[in-house]
Amino acid sequence: MFEARQKRFTFDEENFYVDLVFYNRLLQCYVLIDLKVDKLAHQDLGQMQMYVNYYDRYVKQDFEKPTIGILLCKEKKDALVELTLPKDSNIYAQQYALYLPDKQLLQAKLREWIEEQDE
Structure with a gap:
């Protein structure tokens, strides 16, 4: 569920903003x-480690996961x-692409993935 965009939290009299x-x-x-x-x-x-630590320590409830x-x-x-x-970090980094690859490359990757699933 979407909760916030540019979510502000204040810690030690300083403001921080989580994008999403x-x-x-x-x-x-x-x-x-x-x-x-x-x-x-x-x-x-x-x-990001600071953001995660803040949420784990001050926002999440005891029954919730990290x-x-x-x-x-x-x-x-x-x-x-x-x-x-x-x-053991719960932080992940991933590169994004500004443009999708061409249709033939996507189709080839999909066929490759399907073949791997069938094995």
């Missing part, structure tokens, strides 16, 4: 999404993500 806040009813947890228009930096991962953080960025390096985040 959702609540997943099936998982019973908050999902925070931050959008980055440039290359992902370790500071972005640290910022908050999930998702960073969508133009470019990311897997090694940077692995080195910056703890192994």
